[in-house]
Amino acid sequence: GLVLYAPDEVRIWQGVIIEFIVTFVLVTVLIMVTIDTKSKTGLASLVIGLTLAANILAAGAYTGGSLNPARSLGPAIFASQWDHHYVYWIGPLVGAVVAGLLYRTVWAHHDRRMFVKRTSAPPTTTSAEKQ
Secondary structure, three states: OOOOOOOOOOOHHHHHHHHHHHHHHHHHHHHHHHOOOOOOOOOHHHHHHHHHHHHHHHHHHHHOOOOOHHHHHHHHHHHOOOOOOOHHHHHHHHHHHHHHHHHHHHHOOHHHOOOOOOOOOOOOOOHHHHO
């Protein structure tokens, strides 16, 4: 099994993928409701909380639903159990980085994207400046 409760049927690569997916979903939701939103409805905290709860429920039976290396570090130190602890570092870190990169390269508004050539338009002059 893994550091947190996980059945023996969960393989290491499956644990990494599960932690990757739930962290990717959480970070994507965090970005979309806090950074890239035009309407400030005040529902961001509710959406984030529901996403976190759903992710923990979805992954809990398989990997413990860590989603955060720091959340796995405490129990590992306390129990002195380090077998397969890297699952809780690789999956969440890669999931968060991929979510951030996808936002910056695909989902972000055009002026916030990475790798986009920005053309600077010549300054416009008003009729008062022409005189």
